[in-house]
Amino acid sequence: MQLVLEKRAERSGTIALVSPLIAIGLTIVTMVILFAILGKNPLLALHAYFIAPLTDGYSLQEIAVKATPLVMIAIGLSLCYLANAWNIGAEGQFLIGAVAGSWIAVKTQGTDAGAWVLPAMLVLAAAAGALYALIPAICKVKFGASEILTSLMLVYVADLFLDYLVRGPWRDPHGFNFPTTAEFDPVATVPLLIEGGRLHLGSTIALLVVAAAAILLGRTIKGFEIRVVGAAPRAARFGGFNANQLIILTFAVSGALAGLAGIIEVAGPVGHLQPGISPGYGFTAIIVAFLGRLNPLGILVAGLFLALTFIGGEQAQIAMKIPLDVTKVFQGILLFYVLACDSLILYRFKLVFPNRKVVARGAG
Amino acid sequence: MQAHQRMLDPTSNGQHSGESPLLRTIGLTKRYGDFLANDCIDIEIRPREIHALLGENGAGKSTLVKAIYGLIQPSAGEIHWQGERIVLSGPSEARIRGIGMVFQHFSLFDNLTVAENVALGLDGKESFKDMSARLEQVSKTYGLPLDPRREVWQLSVGERQRIEIVRALMQDPKFLILDEPTAVLTPQEADQLFIVLDRLKAEGRAILYISHKLEEVKRLCDTATILRGGRKVETCNPRLETAASLARMMVGGEVKEVKGASGRRTTVPRLVVNDLSLAPVEAHGVRLEHISFELKGGEILGIAGVAGNGQDELFAALSGERLAKNPGTVVIEGIAAGHLSITQRRKLGAAFVPEERLGHGTAPRMRLSENALLTGHAASGMVRRGFIDTAATLRTVDRATETFDVRKAKRDPEAASLSGGNLQKFIVGREILRNPAVLVVSQPTWGVDAGAAAVIRQALLDLATAGAAVLVTSQDLDELAEIADRIAVMFHGKLSAPLSAREASREKLGLLMGGSSLQPKEIAHAAGA
Numbered sequence: 008m009q010l011v012l013e014k015r016a017e018r019s020g021t022i023a024l025v026s027p028l029i030a031i032g033l034t035i036v037t038m039v040i041l042f043a044i045l046g047k048n049p050l051l052a053l054h055a056y057f058i059a060p061l062t063d064g065y066s067l068q069e070i071a072v073k074a075t076p077l078v079m080i081a082i083g084l085s086l087c088y089l090a091n092a093w094n095i096g097a098e099g100q101f102l103i104g105a106v107a108g109s110w111i112a113v114k115t116q117g118t119d120a121g122a123w124v125l126p127a128m129l130v131l132a133a134a135a136g137a138l139y140a141l142i143p144a145i146c147k148v149k150f151g152a153s154e155i156l157t158s159l160m161l162v163y164v165a166d167l168f169l170d171y172l173v174r175g176p177w178r179d180p181h182g183f184n185f186p187t188t189a190e191f192d193p194v195a196t197v198p199l200l201i202e203g204g205r206l207h208l209g210s211t212i213a214l215l216v217v218a219a220a221a222i223l224l225g226r227t228i229k230g231f232e233i234r235v236v237g238a239a240p241r242a243a244r245f246g247g248f249n250a251n252q253l254i255i256l257t258f259a260v261s262g263a264l265a266g267l268a269g270i271i272e273v274a275g276p277v278g279h280l281q282p283g284i285s286p287g288y289g290f291t292a293i294i295v296a297f298l299g300r301l302n303p304l305g306i307l308v309a310g311l312f313l314a315l316t317f318i319g320g321e322q323a324q325i326a327m328k329i330p331l332d333v334t335k336v337f338q339g340i341l342l343f344y345v346l347a348c349d350s351l352i353l354y355r356f357k358l359v360f361p362n363r364k365v366v367a368r369g370a371g
Numbered sequence: 372m373q374a375h376q377r378m379l380d381p382t383s384n385g386q387h388s389g390e391s392p393l394l395r396t397i398g399l400t401k402r403y404g405d406f407l408a409n410d411c412i413d414i415e416i417r418p419r420e421i422h423a424l425l426g427e428n429g430a431g432k433s434t435l436v437k438a439i440y441g442l443i444q445p446s447a448g449e450i451h452w453q454g455e456r457i458v459l460s461g462p463s464e465a466r467i468r469g470i471g472m473v474f475q476h477f478s479l480f481d482n483l484t485v486a487e488n489v490a491l492g493l494d495g496k497e498s499f500k501d502m503s504a505r506l507e508q509v510s511k512t513y514g515l516p517l518d519p520r521r522e523v524w525q526l527s528v529g530e531r532q533r534i535e536i537v538r539a540l541m542q543d544p545k546f547l548i549l550d551e552p553t554a555v556l557t558p559q560e561a562d563q564l565f566i567v568l569d570r571l572k573a574e575g576r577a578i579l580y581i582s583h584k585l586e587e588v589k590r591l592c593d594t595a596t597i598l599r600g601g602r603k604v605e606t607c608n609p610r611l612e613t614a615a616s617l618a619r620m621m622v623g624g625e626v627k628e629v630k631g632a633s634g635r636r637t638t639v640p641r642l643v644v645n646d647l648s649l650a651p652v653e654a655h656g657v658r659l660e661h662i663s664f665e666l667k668g669g670e671i672l673g674i675a676g677v678a679g680n681g682q683d684e685l686f687a688a689l690s691g692e693r694l695a696k697n698p699g700t701v702v703i704e705g706i707a708a709g710h711l712s713i714t715q716r717r718k719l720g721a722a723f724v725p726e727e728r729l730g731h732g733t734a735p736r737m738r739l740s741e742n743a744l745l746t747g748h749a750a751s752g753m754v755r756r757g758f759i760d761t762a763a764t765l766r767t768v769d770r771a772t773e774t775f776d777v778r779k780a781k782r783d784p785e786a787a788s789l790s791g792g793n794l795q796k797f798i799v800g801r802e803i804l805r806n807p808a809v810l811v812v813s814q815p816t817w818g819v820d821a822g823a824a825a826v827i828r829q830a831l832l833d834l835a836t837a838g839a840a841v842l843v844t845s846q847d848l849d850e851l852a853e854i855a856d857r858i859a860v861m862f863h864g865k866l867s868a869p870l871s872a873r874e875a876s877r878e879k880l881g882l883l884m885g886g887s888s889l890q891p892k893e894i895a896h897a898a899g900a
Contacts, residue, residue, distance in 0.1 A: 241727075247748075
């Protein structure tokens with residue numbers, strides 16, 4: 008008897024839906040083992056991670072707030088990945104967007120600038136994110152440079168650039184030498200949806216982005232082009248679609264969305280520009296994109312789930328002294344299982360028994 | 372594991388029916404999932420026998436020989452070699468035991484010399500110098516001339532096949548498997564190969580000859596085993612059968628005849644190629660040189676030639692997957708189109724069917740409706756203001772299904788789940804339903820079952836009758852003879868002057884395919900027709 012992986016005639020739609028759930032299940036099993044090794048009660052730890060954040064209104068809002076940048080970035084990344092363009096540098100595009108948008112906020116600070124400030128910040132942030140993402144895209148198209156490496160390396164450039172600004176030219180003169188800008192003016196702040204709460208307009212924008220992406224991919228010829236170029240490059244060329252053009256386009260769109268997410272985070276929950284505005288949103292969004300099967304609605308669900316692990320991680324740290332890094336371990340293990348379970352869409356397990364009858368007949 | 376170095380029985384009288392089988396399979400079965408590629412196949416091959424393995428694509432021929440050569444493990448059943456049951460660990464063990472194989476697709480390194488390629492394929496420990504000497508001697512003995520010092524990229528396909536055959540012969544096999552060896556040969560080259568095979572047979576070796584060319588099998592083979600749908604249908608003496616009776620056994624029914632159109636009239640030129648030259652993109656690619664022809668509405672022009680002589684390059688240049696510098700080199704419907712993209716050429720009324728069905732003609736993991744959109748988005752009302760009209764794409768699938776008898780499990784499955792023949796019918800149908808003015812099609816029935824091939828050829832004829840200009844590239848001379856009005860031959864990136872189909876005998880085409888030009892007298896003869 009042996010266990011073999013066997014190719015399916017068609018990709019299984021059911022498994023495509025179920026495989027992220029299998030991955031989550033396997034991740035939880037692994038985490039239980041890990042908690043046990045760390046000497047923590049696994050049941051209490053799981054409760055702190057996954058149940059406790061869902062039980063009070065504040066945490067629920069906080070999950071939506073954390074999911075907002077994750078979903079927006081992941082939607083952009085999914086377009087890239089569908090088109091076989093590997094943008095790994097969303098974190099950098101997020102930071103550059105935050106910096107570019109903050110520039111308007113910083114320059115208009117204390118003036119009587121009107122309601123145009125926030126929209127201008129959003130537009131500039133999106134444009135800056137797009138331009139920053141075009142650097143690896145153009146290097147890829149013109150020189151064949153690996154976009155994986157170039158986009159990743161530009162993350163560190165963006166990170167250090169932000170660091171320089173808030174420690175130097177943009178530092179708040181009344182900020183006790185902390186590396187941060189002054190608190191943004193109200194016209195430069197993303198409005199809250201609930202008075203006194205945490206939920207802000209950015210979450211609405213994220214939902215609009217999800218809807219737009221669903222229409223783009225499902226209904227338009229551009230979305231079809233993106234999918235064909237990734238799935239069958241030669242057939243795409245035969246169809247008359249230009250792969251290089253789509254690399255440029257998807258990188259620009261994903262950079263714009265990451266940049267937009269960056270300024271919304273800074274002008275929303277954070278309120279000023281400072282280092283550490285992102286707990287790795289740009290990287291976690293890669294997991295969100297794959298966990299959501301590169302499908303806009305899937306990404307919405309996956310974004311909420313990953314946000315839950317951020318909040319749960321904080322609760323587990325407070326309640327049980329589980330290090331915050333365990334959350335990152337959790338996210339890494341999850342991506343590993345998601346990618347592994349993907350093979351079940353095209354393959355299935357089968358038990359094979361050697362057929363003794365035929366052998367016996369052959370000998371007879 | 373014992374080594375079998377026993378020689379063939381010297382007392383054998385040459386009557387193969389009297390000899391014990393060299394190789395025998397008993398109930399050989401290979402299962403891929405629910406699919407039985409081989410279902411309980413019994414086959415016996417004797418020394419001094421050329422044994423044909425006949426069957427359509429997907430009948431299980433390749434699976435069977437792969438099991439015999441140790442490339443795959445059978446799911447059930449046995450293989451007996453010289454009367455003893457064996458379980459092969461892999462091809463190298465098969466070679467040690469004396470089983471050799473020449474594949475249809477060569478595994479040669481273009482940048483290495485003939486001798487280097489042979490050395491890489493041998494398991495022995497002899498020095499390179501000894502090996503080269505032996506290579507020259509074997510190639511001389513069997514009349515398979517080869518220069519060991521030449522690099523493979525300089526050689527013709529026929530010469531490359533010789534390398535594979537010599538490489539197999541250098542292991543002194545008792546049993547040699549040849550997978551569709553004449554598919555890449557000119558008729559003359561095929562005749563030379565048959566002489567070699569007869570000689571191997573006279574030396575007491577056994578040959579398993581995979582083919583679907585019936586005339587060839589009747590001429591060459593002593594025994595034929597016919598497979599259909601993974602099962603053995605019959606083992607017979609092909610010389611006592613007619614081509615028609617063999618075809619019936621292969622197909623499992625009558626093969627539909629293609630009806631040539633009567634009263635087809637040629638109209639205005641719809642596709643004109645003027646002095647088209649293109650440098651190759653890849654290293655060792657073929658350079659297109661001064662290609663010119665004119666194709667009128669109502670006409671089918673066939674392009675014959677051994678694979679790799681520039682047919683793929685010509686297709687890319689005609690389709691617009693590669694652009695020409697000079698717009699006037701490709702003229703579609705009277706409009707210079709050499710610089711236009713494939714989408715713009717489609718809008719001019721051109722349609723294209725490439726050789727590769729999966730990955731080129733279709734995106735394998737996408738649905739048929741999406742694959743209808745792949746080529747239909749330019750000019751079929753499937754897209755409005757950037758939005759896809761899903762109903763229109765599905766209508767194309769339904770119409771293609773109905774008109775061309777595409778068999779599939781559900782209304783809109785993934786392209787990869789269709790059989791080769793059904794997918795090809797869909798691809799050809801998808802283009803014909805657009806009512807093209809010009810159809811450029813490459814290898815329309817390659818690897819397609821006989822029923823589907825007849826449907827496709829008929830569709831091409833009907834399209835020409837309706838007034839379109841059809842350009843068919845094919846390696847199958849019988850196919851071209853059946854449907855083409857004129858036939859030109861491609862060799863080393865050059866295209867010969869077209870011969871009228873009546874004038875284009877196998878011999879003449881074979882000479883052109885091998886690179887010799889026709890005598891002036893013959894050309895005059897052809898032109899005068």
